[in-house]
Amino acid sequence: PGEVSRVKDLLYPSMAVLHKLLSQLFSWSGISFLLQLMGTALLAVVGVWTLRLLVRHAWYTHRLSCFNKPPTHSWLIGHLGQMQSTEEGLQQVDELVQTYKHSCSWFFGPFYHMVRVFHPDYVKPLLMASANITMKDEFVYGHLRPWLGRSLLISNGEEWSRKRRLLTPAFHFDILKNYIVTFNSSTNTMHNKWHRLVAGGTTNIEMFDHVTLMTLDSLLKCAFSYQSNCQESTSQYVSAIMELSDLLIDRRFRILHQWDWIYWKTEQGKRFKQALSVVHRFTRDVVQMRRALIDQQRETETLTSMTTAQQKKKDFVDLILLSKDEDGQGLTDEEIQAEANTFMFAGHDTTASAICWTLYNLARHPHYQEKCRQEVMELMQGRDGHEIEWEDLSNLPFTTMCIKESLRLHSPVQAVTRKYTQDVALPGDLTVPQGVICLVSLYGTHHNPEVWTNPHEFDPLRFEPTNTQSRSSHGFIPFSSGPRNCIGQKFAMAELRVVVALTLLRFRLTPGVNPEAGSGSGKVRRLPQLVLRAEGGLWLQLEDLNESSFGNK
Numbered sequence: 001p002g003e004v005s006r007v008k009d010l011l012y013p014s015m016a017v018l019h020k021l022l023s024q025l026f027s028w029s030g031i032s033f034l035l036q037l038m039g040t041a042l043l044a045v046v047g048v049w050t051l052r053l054l055v056r057h058a059w060y061t062h063r064l065s066c067f068n069k070p071p072t073h074s075w076l077i078g079h080l081g082q083m084q085s086t087e088e089g090l091q092q093v094d095e096l097v098q099t100y101k102h103s104c105s106w107f108f109g110p111f112y113h114m115v116r117v118f119h120p121d122y123v124k125p126l127l128m129a130s131a132n133i134t135m136k137d138e139f140v141y142g143h144l145r146p147w148l149g150r151s152l153l154i155s156n157g158e159e160w161s162r163k164r165r166l167l168t169p170a171f172h173f174d175i176l177k178n179y180i181v182t183f184n185s186s187t188n189t190m191h192n193k194w195h196r197l198v199a200g201g202t203t204n205i206e207m208f209d210h211v212t213l214m215t216l217d218s219l220l221k222c223a224f225s226y227q228s229n230c231q232e233s234t235s236q237y238v239s240a241i242m243e244l245s246d247l248l249i250d251r252r253f254r255i256l257h258q259w260d261w262i263y264w265k266t267e268q269g270k271r272f273k274q275a276l277s278v279v280h281r282f283t284r285d286v287v288q289m290r291r292a293l294i295d296q297q298r299e300t301e302t303l304t305s306m307t308t309a310q311q312k313k314k315d316f317v318d319l320i321l322l323s324k325d326e327d328g329q330g331l332t333d334e335e336i337q338a339e340a341n342t343f344m345f346a347g348h349d350t351t352a353s354a355i356c357w358t359l360y361n362l363a364r365h366p367h368y369q370e371k372c373r374q375e376v377m378e379l380m381q382g383r384d385g386h387e388i389e390w391e392d393l394s395n396l397p398f399t400t401m402c403i404k405e406s407l408r409l410h411s412p413v414q415a416v417t418r419k420y421t422q423d424v425a426l427p428g429d430l431t432v433p434q435g436v437i438c439l440v441s442l443y444g445t446h447h448n449p450e451v452w453t454n455p456h457e458f459d460p461l462r463f464e465p466t467n468t469q470s471r472s473s474h475g476f477i478p479f480s481s482g483p484r485n486c487i488g489q490k491f492a493m494a495e496l497r498v499v500v501a502l503t504l505l506r507f508r509l510t511p512g513v514n515p516e517a518g519s520g521s522g523k524v525r526r527l528p529q530l531v532l533r534a535e536g537g538l539w540l541q542l543e544d545l546n547e548s549s550f551g552n553k
């Protein structure tokens with residue numbers, strides 16, 4: 001009882017103080033005091049935040065004053081809203097290139113400053129800068145993170161460099177050789193569909209629908225050895241990938257959807273999450289299954305037979321599962337899933353866009369189309385059937401020139417963005433300050449009249465070896481360049497050559513008509529989204545040059 005009364009003695013005074021304080025707070029004067037306190041705190045936070053923004057703004061305005069700045073709508077919002085993902089947006093880039101020749105500064109008021117670069121001499125120091133100081137910005141790449149995790153495309157620094165070392169062997173020529181059979185068979189499936197459509201009287205065909213399914217089909221076989229049959233019937237995984245790509249584009253144009261906490265509550269955010277769960281479940285299951293298989297083989301097989309088993313493995317997931325760094329460490333299952341998702345994301349739309357625009361350019365230039373066809377026919381002379389082999393790829397020089405010219409004129413990727421942790425010096429005493437977003441315009445560089453005469457004309461002869469020697473190394477950069485260039489470029493170039501060669505062997509192409517646009521001018525309006533597309537699709541007329549069907553059905 002003595003202890004209890006001591007505790008009571010101690011507690012009662014403090015309880016009394018607490019009671020007084022609470023009653024004061026909950027009295028009218030207390031509430032108003034509390035509100036005043038909160039209001040002052042809020043004002044202080046907003047004040048500090050605004051001051052920080054103003055100082056940052058003044059700092060970047062000063063540092064970027066060496067760059068030309070196109071006129072803005074207002075001092076507050078700057079160029080916000082002036083960059084459009086439309087045909088007009090691309091024409092605006094042409095105007096910037098005409099006017100400013102190499103670079104200009106840009107201001108997405110009230111927060112973001114940007115440097116836009118579109119001349120090879122200015123692009124080069126930025127793309128060739130060490131990967132240690134190069135960063136992918138969350139502002140631009142952040143929306144990809146829920147899908148791609150911390151993968152090669154969006155990671156930075158040491159994490160990126162380790163992943164790049166581990167993944168590079170998967171794109172070695174010796175590995176890519178094995179995929180040629182897949183490129184042939186996926187193309188055959190697409191051509192058999194075209195063959196049936198033409199036989200049934202449908203000759204006007206939208207290319208992106210068909211070619212995107214074909215590139216997804218072939219990537220699924222190369223990445224996961226998965227026979228999705230997605231060109232012939234609906235695949236839940238493929239539909240989910242397409243949904244994710246569409247939703248990413250949609251999100252770009254909705255200001256409120258930029259904040260995750262708002263986005264995930266919207267109808268689009270919920271659809272994104274749903275599609276994400278389909279895609280992630282698929283990749284997780286494949287990786288876990290393969291890991292189990294490899295572990296099982298390790299246990300049961302001798303070292304020699306293991307080597308043979310390893311050699312037999314051909315798909316990306318197997319190769320990545322087996323790759324180890326200098327310390328004998330490989331990637332975790334989560335990391336492998338992220339990379340597999342990235343290959344699917346980065347590889348299907350880009351290659352589809354490149355194929356569609358190449359076919360479109362050849363349709364518009366029948367003499368070049370015929371020259372390519374002759375080249376392919378000579379190559380295939382005396383052979384049974386149509387099968388492009390690895391060794392054939394280097395024997396298609398003119399077709400390759402047409403593909404490259406198409407990649408210049410209609411680059412699938414319009415621009416890449418970077419940030420640097422140090423200042424980067426450009427020619428003419430210009431400096432890109434650390435932390436500022438740099439938009440390297442692949443489109444602008446490829447259409448810069450200082451580099452290319454008549455840049456809007458399709459002229460494959462630009463890529464004749466004698467003509468390429470005198471050109472700047474950074475005038476042609478569809479796969480970007482430097483340490484963060486495209487890891488899949490040889491894969492893509494091989495697939496492009498197989499698809500274009502087989503298509504020309506089997507079909508004659510002429511410009512088609514978008515049925516919804518009616519019989520208007522037929523002028524194609526470019527649509528720069530995640531990759532370059534065409535408004536209302538890209539329509540071509542097909543004439544079947546062969547009676548029978550092709551290869552696998």
Ligand code: HEM
Nearest residue numbers: 152153346347350351354412413416479480486487488492
């Ligand atoms: C014609 C087809 C393709 C084009 C035009 C293309 C273009 C590009 C470009 C411009 C970049 C740099 C992106 C940036 O810096 O933000 C890039 C990066 C990348 N690409 Fe491709 N790509 C193509 C096909 C592929 C394929 C088939 C794959 C995989 C199978 C692939 C995988 C990647 C990856 C993983 C990166 C990130 C590399 C890194 O940061 O280390 N790409 N691609």
